[in-house]
Amino acid sequence: MDGKNLLMQPAAAAELDARPPRLDFRDFQRSIVLLSSFRSGSHMLKLSLGRLASLTTPAEPFNHGFSPEGGYTLKTYLAEGGPKPSLMTEGHAAVHHFLARFYRHMPERRGIILDIKYAQAYAFGVNAEMRLPVAVPVVLEELKKLNVPFIHLTRRDKVAQAISLMVAEDSGEYLVKAGDAIATSQLRLSPRDVLARAVQLRNASDNARIVMDALGVRYHAVTYEDLTSTDWRDHYRAIFRFIDQYADIPADYVAPTRPQVSSSRVSNMADIRAYVMDRAADLNG
Numbered sequence: 001m002d003g004k005n006l007l008m009q010p011a012a013a014a015e016l017d018a019r020p021p022r023l024d025f026r027d028f029q030r031s032i033v034l035l036s037s038f039r040s041g042s043h044m045l046k047l048s049l050g051r052l053a054s055l056t057t058p059a060e061p062f063n064h065g066f067s068p069e070g071g072y073t074l075k076t077y078l079a080e081g082g083p084k085p086s087l088m089t090e091g092h093a094a095v096h097h098f099l100a101r102f103y104r105h106m107p108e109r110r111g112i113i114l115d116i117k118y119a120q121a122y123a124f125g126v127n128a129e130m131r132l133p134v135a136v137p138v139v140l141e142e143l144k145k146l147n148v149p150f151i152h153l154t155r156r157d158k159v160a161q162a163i164s165l166m167v168a169e170d171s172g173e174y175l176v177k178a179g180d181a182i183a184t185s186q187l188r189l190s191p192r193d194v195l196a197r198a199v200q201l202r203n204a205s206d207n208a209r210i211v212m213d214a215l216g217v218r219y220h221a222v223t224y225e226d227l228t229s230t231d232w233r234d235h236y237r238a239i240f241r242f243i244d245q246y247a248d249i250p251a252d253y254v255a256p257t258r259p260q261v262s263s264s265r266v267s268n269m270a271d272i273r274a275y276v277m278d279r280a281a282d283l284n285g
Contacts, residue, residue, distance in 0.1 A: 020096035027103040028146040030111045032243050035140075035212075036153040037118050037204050039164040041224035044257040045153055046113050051256065053240060053247040055111040061102055062120035062139065072105040074098070074123055091124035091138035098124075099142075111245065114143070118204045132214040141215060149243060150212060150219035154205045157225065157285025159276050162197035163189065164262040186267045191275035198276065198283040225285070228259045 032055070036042040050057035059071035064078075077098050106112055121137035128135040143150075155161040166189060212219055220242040226235040233249050240247050263269055276283050 020093040021100040023096060023100060023146070024103070027106070027112075028099070028143075028148055030109075031114055031143075031146075031148045032111060033114045033116055033140075033143055033148050033150040034153060035116050035118070035121070035150055035208060035219075037155075037161075037201055039161050039168065040153050040155045041227055041259075042115060042117075042153055044255050044259075045151075045222075045227060046115050047256040048236070049113060049239070049247075052236070052249060052253070053111065053243075053245045055113050055245070056107055057113050057115070058106065060115045060117060060120060061098075062116055062123040064123075072102050077101060092127075092142060094124050095139055095142040111243070114148070116140075118208055134210055134214050136211050136215055140211060140217070144215045144217050147218075150217050151239060151242070152208065152212065152219045152221045153224065154221070155201075155224040155285075158198040158201045158283040159194060159272065160263055160285060161201050161224075162194050163266055163272070165201075166194065166197060167262040167265050187265055188267050189272065191268075191272045194272050195276050195279060195283070199280065202283060227255075 034042055034046055046057050049055050059073055061072065062074050064074045080101070103112075116139070121139045124138045126135045126137055127141055167187060170187060220239060222235055222239060226232065229235070236247075236249060266272070273284060
């Protein structure tokens with residue numbers, strides 16, 4: 001039912017239709033949240049978990065930018081008439097409506113990775129009633145209530161992450177597959193702009209940790225640097241143990257996306273690193 005038809009209903013019928021749907025516990029029992037910021041290696045991790053552990057890896061569900069054919073996302077949900085008008089200020093109920101529709105598009109009996117970026121977690125607003133010492137995104141609060149485990153993926157080198165994001169914004173290339181050619185064009189970035197973006201990324205990851213700790217979320221922390229280190233297999237095995245999945249890692253396994261080495265695209269890296277070192281050394285990773 002679309003929003004127009006809902007508004008044409010008598011009030012009693014509209015209230016009945018607006019009630020949160022009953023979710024099947026089997027759906028959220030097989031769900032895993034991958035929480036991260038952009039350019040942290042989330043696509044590499046998500047696709048690797050999908051290939052190694054046969055998990056379902058849909059598009060970012062709360063990313064409004066994806067086209068409908070990209071999978072069931074917030075854009076699809078809004079096109080169908082949700083959130084319903086009576087739920088515009090009822091984010092908790094709207095999340096359940098969204099999840100009920102989302103799960104109907106997922107294959108049965110397979111684990112599902114919910115890829116959520118920090119900013120997307122605010123799609124249905126925040127709970128600022130201060131029962132907790134911080135305002136928390138409604139999406140994360142509801143997923144915590146459903147006891148969904150979280151993988152928190154961060155990147156220690158915030159300067160490299162900021163540069164990767166700025167290079168991607170400049171080129172429009174956000175995903176580089178393992179077999180793709182490496183771009184060689186050079187950019188000169190403002191050290192001040194890189195520092196500002198790196199601070200923003202640090203603040204976002206710090207805030208996510210504060211929110212998860214306040215909620216009491218069960219989460220496993222891992223970094224991009226862990227997943228690209230020489231002992232990356234150990235870190236993947238730790239993730240599998242956390243999500244209670246067994247997976248074999250073939251000796252010749254190669255991640256489906258290339259490690260983000262955007263720093264090689266920047267001509268003034270030494271100046272940027274020195275500028276950041278003088279002002280916020282920890283951002284250099």
